[in-house]
Amino acid sequence: MDAKDFVQSILNLSQQASNLACLIREDPQLNERLTASKSDRINGEADFKTLADVLIQCTFSHGLRRKFPGFKINVRGEEDGSFPAQNGKQVKLEITDDAQNTRKLLSQVLKDDSVVEKLSGAVHRNMEVHDDFLNKISGLQLPEELNVWIDPIDSTKSYIKGGESLESVTVLVGVHHAGIPIIGVMTYPFSKQQIWGVCYGNTCVTNVPKPLGNSPIKTVYTSTLETDERRDKLRSQGYHVETPAGAGFKLGGVILGAASFYLVSRRSTYQWDTCGPHAILRALGGDVVLQSRPDTPLSYNDSVDPNEGFVAFLDKQGALKLLSALK
Numbered sequence: 237m238d239a240k241d242f243v244q245s246i247l248n249l250s251q252q253a254s255n256l257a258c259l260i261r262e263d264p265q266l267n268e269r270l271t272a273s274k275s276d277r278i279n280g281e282a283d284f285k286t287l288a289d290v291l292i293q294c295t296f297s298h299g300l301r302r303k304f305p306g307f308k309i310n311v312r313g314e315e316d317g318s319f320p321a322q323n324g325k326q327v328k329l330e331i332t333d334d335a336q337n338t339r340k341l342l343s344q345v346l347k348d349d350s351v352v353e354k355l356s357g358a359v360h361r362n363m364e365v366h367d368d369f370l371n372k373i374s375g376l377q378l379p380e381e382l383n384v385w386i387d388p389i390d391s392t393k394s395y396i397k398g399g400e401s402l403e404s405v406t407v408l409v410g411v412h413h414a415g416i417p418i419i420g421v422m423t424y425p426f427s428k429q430q431i432w433g434v435c436y437g438n439t440c441v442t443n444v445p446k447p448l449g450n451s452p453i454k455t456v457y458t459s460t461l462e463t464d465e466r467r468d469k470l471r472s473q474g475y476h477v478e479t480p481a482g483a484g485f486k487l488g489g490v491i492l493g494a495a496s497f498y499l500v501s502r503r504s505t506y507q508w509d510t511c512g513p514h515a516i517l518r519a520l521g522g523d524v525v526l527q528s529r530p531d532t533p534l535s536y537n538d539s540v541d542p543n544e545g546f547v548a549f550l551d552k553q554g555a556l557k558l559l560s561a562l563k
């Protein structure tokens with residue numbers, strides 16, 4: 237399979253996913269459902285946020301399988317593809333090419349026909365992204381078997397909160413082969429940015445310019461769950477410490493040069509959070525390694541267990557120095 241075709245499809249489908257996320261957030265009728273508190277669900281709907289996640293993931297999986305029939309593409313995500321219907325049973329949101337079928341499925345979980353109509357319209361609206369950098373991976377042959385992780389909406393709390401918080405929301409897609417992340421696409425629905433990277437064999441290509449990284453004060457992004465003690469320890473050694481929302485946004489910050497490191501000490505992230513951004517970091521010469529064994533990069537399979545603590549970086553020597561500052 238040609239890498240250019242495959243990455244082009246992931247960019248298109250991620251853009252479509254991003255549009256769905258915006259539509260749900262910005263349409264007054266849909267947004268009302270998203271932000272309704274648990275005790276105040278419209279018509280007794282269970283959790284519209286989960287529906288948004290499941291719908292985006294299923295639309296993405298269907299689009300990818302449809303585009304590459306005959307290839308072994310295993311798509312896994314934060315959601316399992318099912319959602320409680322109004323009658324209390326679980327509905328499997330199996331998206332097909334038939335928009336009527338999508339309306340039928342959505343009618344089982346949503347009472348309002350106009351909401352069903354809007355959502356199924358967006359599920360069947362194809363997008364086409366244009367990016368000249370893709371020509372650089374034309375001719376690169378990808379392996380026959382590819383494993384894809386998708387986080388349909390990362391930084392969920394910010395997505396529900398809205399306003400300025402929306403800038404930390406990302407749609408994350410990562411592709412791994414033999415445990416190694418080889419393709420990553422991150423889409424920022426609300427700041428309309430899309431970054432990607434491929435690192436496979438001897439080919440490393442990304443549409444992100446390599447950040448200069450020459451600031452004497454290094455910024456470290458930490459997990460929300462990091463201890464104050466460790467944050468203070470870093471500050472006392474001259475690091476600037478920040479904790480923006482969203483694992484994807486923090487990894488994107490290292491990719492784009494807003495931070496030098498993202499440090500996660502507890503088991504709080506999952507493979508769907510890290511796989512895509514990790515591939516882009518690799519394409520830029522960086523990596524994500526275990527805090528306990530800095531020679532070991534995070535690796536990927538189909539486990540839904542959380543990742544071990546790690547540090548993400550572009551500069552390995554700097555990351556080793558950071559880890560020794562924590563000892």
Ligand SMILES: O=P(O)(O)O[C@H]1[C@H](O)[C@@H](O)[C@H](OP(=O)(O)O)[C@@H](OP(=O)(O)O)[C@H]1O
Nearest residue numbers: 389390391392393459460481482483504505
């Ligand atoms: O919003 P979902 O899809 O559930 O993903 C979460 C990640 O799984 C967590 O790892 C993030 O927490 P950290 O603060 O530890 O990076 C968490 O960031 P947050 O605590 O800032 O919301 C989210 O990115």
